[in-house]
Amino acid sequence: MINITFPDGASRQFDNPLSGRELAASISKSLAKKAVAIKLGGELCDLSDMIERDVAVELVMREDEAALELIRHDCAHVMAEAVQELFPGTQVTIGPVIENGFYYDFARDEPFRPEDLEKIEAKMRFIIKRNDKFTKEVWSRDETRVYFLDKGEDYKAELLDAIPDGEDVKIYRQGEWLDMCRGPHMPSTGKIGSGFKLLKLAGAYWRGDSNNAMLQRIYGTAWASDDDLKAYLHMLEEAEKRDHRKLGREMDLFHFQDEGPGVVFWHPKGWKLFQSLINYMRRRQDDAGYVEVNTPQILDRSLWEASGHWDKYHENMFITQTEDHRVFALKPMNCPGHVQVFKNGLKSYRDLPMKISEFGIVHRYEPSGALHGLFRVRGFTQDDAHIFCTEDQITAEAVKVNDLILSIYKDFGFDEVIIKFSDRPEKRVGSDAVWDKAEAALRQAGEATGQKFEYNPGDGAFYGPKLDYVLRDAIGREWQCGTLQADFNLPERLDAFYIDTDGAKHRPVMLHRAMFGSLERFTGILIENHAGHFPLWLSPHQVVVTSITSEANDYANEVLGLLKKAGLQASADTRNEKINYKVREHSLAKVPVIFAVGKREIEDRTVNIRRLGSRDQNTAGLKEAIAALVVEATPPDLARKI
């Protein structure tokens, strides 16, 4: 007797094992038709799988959320068949489901061309229309190996060897074509429907290792319906519109040029925004007891050797040699410099914790392929700080850092923050005993914050474990910005010490921390998060006063003077253009507030106000309008103090 329970709590008994399909049919014909898979004890399985034990089941319909990954996975198989049919001799490798779609990696000497995607897609639609049944078979290892090697599918044979002993080797057939696969799949290719599209071609290393051969990856997206596909493609277009590289140019914030790959030319407005971030952070850090320093851009090789950076990263450092053959490196990190500040002059336990901060400009020779607008650059500014403290102080200091980070993100409108704990990586400095201590201390500190955190094994810095702060932006993307790292190694390597109550030298612990991380990158994130529509306090160009006729030019300039006197970032547009033209231009430039002044406003000493994103206008007295903007433009931390 087999006892099957359903999600609604109902249960049914069967005398003999039966398949999911039979179970569905036993309930209703239409259910059997609509079901595409079954969950057995929460695990997604083929409808053809036999139910042989007491289990909780859930039939999965094509429209169900759970079916989406099947649609995508099936789509990957169909794509692989289409590719092998169109391009004989191409080897298949792996084709997993990813967020919003799928990909399949192929091995083929000839590169695929962008126009091939259309042909492949057409072939896929043909295969889907043919509605081939997916059937599962279990093969022996030997016959599977012989089959794929015989077909010239060396990668598949290699994948076979990776399947753990005792696990079945499953083969899924669709018509004439078959693939070794973990499954599950829907009953037939026709269930995929038409809501899919091949998106892009890219190279990808076999098994994600850059020492291996490069395969060709084809990415696709797939959805339950054409409408869902359309919505997704529309979302992609919208995301493209907020691309900070595009907005940076349109809003005249910054530029890049060939002579400086990966380094930013900040324009006046972009720099204003950048300075707003620094000013804000400086106030927050001052309030939190940090002392700001500035340390050299270039330092002798020996210091980087001592810190361990040379050994780990010298290939990624900008190195310079002087006439006297001394080798200097542009700093890739601020920590060694801060240790020098700490070491200069004897420190007492009374000086701890000492929180040294710097808006440190660091340079890293990033691989050319990694560069990406402001998000990945070769020269950037960190809101870096190092807290020199005793082991006993770690928890309290970590909690303070945690609170500060969360408070700061909130001020920028990022309420959703994920925290990740990373422990020792393979490449590291320091003994295991020291790492044991550092990891335990940081983990305990993390727990003391009361925040939940995810575990991210092996991803720590080479000198210590870390807590990373990941924020979620307006369109759901995640950005790792803040970090808090416990370091027992660098103080040792660079011989930092303080005099404790016993009159003897002791090692301090260093907590490395950053909150924005890279100011450049954070600026890019803000641009994309707001799609260029900055809140007033961050906007580098807050108000433009437009004259409606040249008669109003003098008044416009007078208004401008008052705005500036009130500390607002403002300009006047007295050009000989129509108001429509000016409104359009400043709206496109994303100026948050447009004042329009004409005869009426001159007479009444008022301004007509139009806010970005609204077609409505309202008129207000000059003084009142400016006063209201001053309030709105006050940074959130200062507003709290008023």
Added chain:
RNA sequence: GCUGCCGUAGCUCAGGGGUAGAGCACUCCCUUGGUAAGGGAGAGGUCGGAGGUUCAAUUCCUCCCGGCAGCACCA
């Protein structure tokens, strides 16, 4: 760094072995207009760089530089 694609005016892009094109932006003139493009004229280019093939290269080939997508990397 790797694979693929790309590089033409400030921007967005068309073109293509035989003296380089459009729209917007820019300059000047007309227009004084009440909330997302008023009209006209003008100026603007070593077609990313260096070699090569050719009577002739912006166009074809090679190398280099830079960008884009993904992979790898990210102290």
